Every structure is written in structure tokens, then in C-alpha cells.
Amino acid sequence: xxxxxxxxxxxxxxTLKVVQKMALELRKRIKKNPKIEIAVxxxxxxxxxxxxxxxxxxxxxxxxxxxxxxxxxxxxxxxxLMLKNLGVKxxxxxxxxxxxxxxxxxxxxxxxxxxxxxxxxFPVVCIxxxxxxxxxxxxxxxxxxxxxxxxIMSKKIxxxxxxxxxxxLWAISTSxxxxxxxxxxxxxxxxxxxxxxxxxxxxxxxxxxxKILYGGNVNAQNAEDYLLEDGIxxxxxxxxxxxxxxxxxxx
Ligand code: PGA
Numbered sequence: 110x111x112x113x114x115x116x117x118x119x120x121x122x123x124t125l126k127v128v129q130k131m132a133l134e135l136r137k138r139i140k141k142n143p144k145i146e147i148a149v150x151x152x153x154x155x156x157x158x159x160x161x162x163x164x165x166x167x168x169x170x171x172x173x174x175x176x177x178x179x180x181x182x183x184x185x186x187x188x189x190l191m192l193k194n195l196g197v198k199x200x201x202x203x204x205x206x207x208x209x210x211x212x213x214x215x216x217x218x219x220x221x222x223x224x225x226x227x228x229x230x231f232p233v234v235c236i237x238x239x240x241x242x243x244x245x246x247x248x249x250x251x252x253x254x255x256x257x258x259x260x261i262m263s264k265k266i267x268x269x270x271x272x273x274x275x276x277x278l279w280a281i282s283t284s285x286x287x288x289x290x291x292x293x294x295x296x297x298x299x300x301x302x303x304x305x306x307x308x309x310x311x312x313x314x315x316x317x318x319x320k321i322l323y324g325g326n327v328n329a330q331n332a333e334d335y336l337l338e339d340g341i342x343x344x345x346x347x348x349x350x351x352x353x354x355x356x357x358x359x360x
Contacts, residue, residue: 112336113272113320113343114360115171115233116149116350117201128155132162134353139360141167145343147360148199149350153187160196171199171233174207177220179228189221189228200225201345203235203259205278215258222260226267233272233345234259235324236303240279240286248277249302256306268307268315272322274345275299280325282348293334293341296323300340329358 122128128151139147150171151159160170176186192200202225203218218234225232236259238251252275260266277299278284280291300321308316323335324345335341350356 110320110342111143112145113322114145114147115199115201115322115343115345116147116356117171117173117204117324117345117347118149118151118351119173119206119347120152121351125155125158128158129162131351131353132159135168135357136162136166138357139166139168145360150199150201156192156195156197164196169198170196171201172197173201173204175200175202175221175225175230177217177224179224189225189230193228193230197230199231199233199272201233201235203255205235205237205239205276205281209278215255218259222266222271226265226270231270231272233274233322235274235276235345237274237276237278237299237325240284240288243277243279243288248299252299252302253306256303261310266311268311268319272320273303273307274322274324275303276324276345282326290331291323291325293331293338296325296335297338297340299323300338304340327359329355332359 148169148171172192175189179188179190202221207213222232236255238248242251277291279286279288320342322343327344327346328349
């Protein structure tokens with residue numbers, strides 16, 4: 110299966126000039142390759158500029174969030190339809206930072222997934238346990254619960270367009286926990302569990318075709334470990350994607 114590498118720039122960088130430099134470098138250096146698809150998720154304000162710069166290339170564009178309505182009186186929100194009309198393909202939903210810092214709930218994520226699917230985007234749904242849940246042996250329980258609440262309650266799911274990310278909170282680069290890195294084996298175990306959940310809910314075709322990625326402190330040193338696993342279809346890269354040299358090395 111084609112691997113998917115997604116760069117999540119989070120709330121970086123702070124000037125358009127730097128964005129242009131980063132996007133230009135990626136555009137110059139990344140060549141079309143049937144084995145991998147590369148998507149970049151800059152902050153909303155830079156999306157149209159990066160869309161222009163990526164035009165005609167194999168690079169895809171993603172957003173880091175969206176709202177659950179298409180239009181209306183929702184101050185400060187950005188709708189999936191707006192993103193779609195800008196040329197965005199992917200939208201990251203349920204990222205742990207939004208759950209922890211903005212108080213996003215599984216119910217909200219669920220509504221966002223539904224609208225994103227309806228408007229033709231590919232939701233990249235993040236699921237993962239925190240350090241306490243990990244230490245208490247609750248990983249599978251949490252994965253199943255988040256999977257059910259953020260996805261399955263949706264009325265209609267086009268599984269061809271859903272991307273799942275196993276994102277263990279304790280392993281992301283900004284985490285202060287001491288549980289260490291999530292090894293490729295740990296990531297594979299979780300990815301296989303998520304695939305089994307898809308199999309049980311949506312059948313073989315969906316389980317075979319769905320992309321399940323790993324996200325959490327992926328860098329140029331360890332990316333290959335995750336990407337070489339058959340059961341892991343790609344990676345979501347945060348901090349390391351801001352260093353274009355390092356991100357190119359990962360790709
Ligand atoms: P990181 O971010 O690569 O900086 O750990 C990953 C994520 O936020 O999912």
C-alpha cells in the first residue's frame with residue numbers, strides 16, 4: 110500500500126516568509142513517487158499560499174482542524190467546505206493538543222468527521238492513550254472507546270477516505286512523561302488493534318484499505334522503523350517536520 114507521510118506544522122512558523130521558504134524547498138525536492146504520498150498541514154492562515162506553491166506538484170495540502178458546520182454565525186471557525194474549496198485534501202481531527210488545550214470532546218470530533226466526510230475531505234483522526242492510561246494497562250480500552258465515540262457514532266462513514274493515527278500522548282515530542290519512545294513494535298500492536306476494530310465494524314474491504322498511521326516523536330532516525338512495518342501505513346510528523354532537511358530525510 111502507498112505510505113502516507115503527513116507534516117503537522119502545528120502553530121508554526123510565525124511569518125509568511127518562512128512558510129514560503131519551507132514550501133518552496135519541499136516543492137523543489139520532493140518528486141512524484143507512487144510509493145508515498147506527502148501532505149503538509151500548515152496553520153489556516155497560510156493554506157492558500159501553500160496551495161498556490163504546491164499547485165501542479167505531487168504534494169498534498171492538509172488542515173489542522175475544521176468546524177462541524179459549512180457556514181453561518183460561528184465566529185472564528187473554519188468550515189470543511191471552505192477548506193475543500195481551497196484545494197485542501199486532509200484535515201487532522203481529534204489531535205491530542207486540541208483535546209487537552211481547547212477542550213475538544215469525542216462528540217465534537219465526531220461531528221467534525223461527519224461534516225469533513227460530507228464535504229469531500231479526508232479526515233485524519235487521531236486516537237491514543239495518555240501516560241496514566243498506558244501505565245494502568247488501559248491502552249486498548251481507550252483506543253476502542255475513542256474509536257467508537259469519535260468515529261463509529263457517525264451516521265455514514267466513507268472508509269475509503271478515513272485515515273486513523275495512533276497517537277500515544279505520552280510519546281509525542283513535547284510530552285514530559287518518562288515512558289520513553291513508542292517503539293515500532295508498540296505502534297504496530299496498536300495499529301493492528303485499530304485495524305481489527307475497523308474489521309469488526311466495517312468489514313474486510315474497509316480494514317484492508319484504511320490507512321493507519323503512527324504519530325509521536327517521529328524523526329529522521331526512527332521514521333524507517335515505523336515505515337517498514339506492513340501494518341503501519343505512514344507517519345504523522347510534528348516537530349521534525351519544521352526542519353525541512355530532517356523532513357526530507359524522513360520522506
Ligand atoms: P511530534 O508530534 O512529532 O512533535 O511528537 C506528533 C503529533 O503531534 O501527533
